Amino acid sequence: MLQIAPSFGRIGEENAFAVLARAGALAAQGRDIVNLGIGQPDFPTPPHIVEAGIKALRDGHHGYTPAIGLPPLREAVARDIQRRHGVEVSPDAVMIVPGGKVTMFMAILMFGEPGAEILYPDPGFPIYRSMIEFTGATPVPVPIREANGFAFSAQETLALITERTRLLIVNSPANPTGGVTPKAEIDALVTGLAGHPGVAVLSDEIYGTMTYDGQAHVSLLAYPEIRDRLIYLDGASKTYAMTGWRLGWSVWPKPLYDAARKLAVNSFSCVNAATQWAGVAALDGPQDCVAAMVAEFDRRRGLVVDGLNALPNVSCVTPRGAFYAFPNVVRTGWKAKALAAALLDEAGVAVIGGPDFGVHGEGYLRLSYANSAENITRALERIGRFLAVRRPD
Numbered sequence: 606m607l608q609i610a611p612s613f614g615r616i617g618e619e620n621a622f623a624v625l626a627r628a629g630a631l632a633a634q635g636r637d638i639v640n641l642g643i644g645q646p647d648f649p650t651p652p653h654i655v656e657a658g659i660k661a662l663r664d665g666h667h668g669y670t671p672a673i674g675l676p677p678l679r680e681a682v683a684r685d686i687q688r689r690h691g692v693e694v695s696p697d698a699v700m701i702v703p704g705g706k707v708t709m710f711m712a713i714l715m716f717g718e719p720g721a722e723i724l725y726p727d728p729g730f731p732i733y734r735s736m737i738e739f740t741g742a743t744p745v746p747v748p749i750r751e752a753n754g755f756a757f758s759a760q761e762t763l764a765l766i767t768e769r770t771r772l773l774i775v776n777s778p779a780n781p782t783g784g785v786t787p788k789a790e791i792d793a794l795v796t797g798l799a800g801h802p803g804v805a806v807l808s809d810e811i812y813g814t815m816t817y818d819g820q821a822h823v824s825l826l827a828y829p830e831i832r833d834r835l836i837y838l839d840g841a842s843k844t845y846a847m848t849g850w851r852l853g854w855s856v857w858p859k860p861l862y863d864a865a866r867k868l869a870v871n872s873f874s875c876v877n878a879a880t881q882w883a884g885v886a887a888l889d890g891p892q893d894c895v896a897a898m899v900a901e902f903d904r905r906r907g908l909v910v911d912g913l914n915a916l917p918n919v920s921c922v923t924p925r926g927a928f929y930a931f932p933n934v935v936r937t938g939w940k941a942k943a944l945a946a947a948l949l950d951e952a953g954v955a956v957i958g959g960p961d962f963g964v965h966g967e968g969y970l971r972l973s974y975a976n977s978a979e980n981i982t983r984a985l986e987r988i989g990r991f992l993a994v995r996r997p998d
């Protein structure tokens with residue numbers, strides 16, 4: 606009888622991948638499925654980035670790179686941070702990793718252990734809680750509330766800190782809600798953190814280029830008072846439509862950098878070289894491709910929010926970032942996961958039930974509007990027809 610470590614009994618999953626598989630299986634049976642479940646841009650990676658990857662392979666970049674990443678890419682990340690956030694970061698503080706997820710994996714492994722508490726947003730990206738539980742640490746959900754426009758509350762967050770808190774995870778713009786936390790709230794959080802010098806902060810800013818209504822993204826890197834305990838998470842997946850390339854980067858405070866480097870050496874060795882050169886082209890190249898994608902998401906955002914608010918018993922707060930809408934479906938009488946399952950099986954629309962993002966997600970669905978306007982319209986029509994005739998289970 607094989608005996609694997611008990612920690613594997615505690616590791617979770619990302620249900621979006623299960624929904625993707627189920628939607629794929631139904632499509633393979635000939636069903637017409639509109640997939641608003643998966644959180645990835647529906648655009649191809651911009652051609653100049655693809656060409657840079659191909660050129661790197663043709664030029665013979667086939668071997669290992671330094672575990673922390675190629676110097677030109679770490680320098681390009683530092684320039685990107687300077688350009689976007691107006692903050693000076695040394696390329697020596699930058700680490701290149703295979704996707705945004707890897708930074709959270711490393712940070713949670715570093716601070717998680719039995720007896721430690723880690724605060725994370727709920728509803729939030731499901732891997733936060735999964736990894737916290739894997740390490741044996743106690744997950745402490747920070748409720749993210751619709752009444753607050755799905756921004757986090759500094760006061761509520763700070764009130765949950767105890768002497769056992771080691772790490773606080775924040776995410777703005779947020780998955781799954783599309784919430785963007787205003788600068789005043791981030792200011793208040795940082796001010797309050799001065800009273801808790803032993804708490805590290807992981808700021809997941811993977812959607813940092815995707816804010817709407819003229820609202821600028823506020824990076825936690827812009828607060829020098831917490832730089833010595835801030836782990837900044839970003840990457841190419843969403844901004845440059847590069848989810849399958851596996852390219853992310855992080856900025857680490859000096860005392861943590863070497864621990865992160867050792868995790869890299871012990872696990873993935875380095876990100877594949879061609880992807881890193883593509884990353885240099887992405888960050889140093891023209892940024893109008895990003896602006897064009899964000900403008901298109903913005904247009905679809907209007908479509909999806911208006912469409913959802915026109916449905917019976919559904920209401921949707923306007924998301925201010927990322928590419929997700931998080932409508933409230935309580936008044937339909939359905940439990941959110943049952944509704945998501947029935948929409949897929951009976952109406953051919955893939956969405957994710959809010960509870961897949963935490964207990965505070967009950968009563969909500971997540972729809973990704975990283976899909977064509979035509980598909981969004983078809984999905985909304987189908988959901989409307991479904992809700993008009995189908996009584997809750």
Ligand SMILES: Cc1ncc(COP(=O)(O)O)c(C=O)c1O
Pocket residue numbers: 644703704705706707730776779780809811840841842843848852853
């Ligand atoms: C909030 C958040 N952080 C991180 C990630 C991970 O991104 P990557 O695909 O680069 O690992 C995602 C992906 O969906 C996300 O939504």
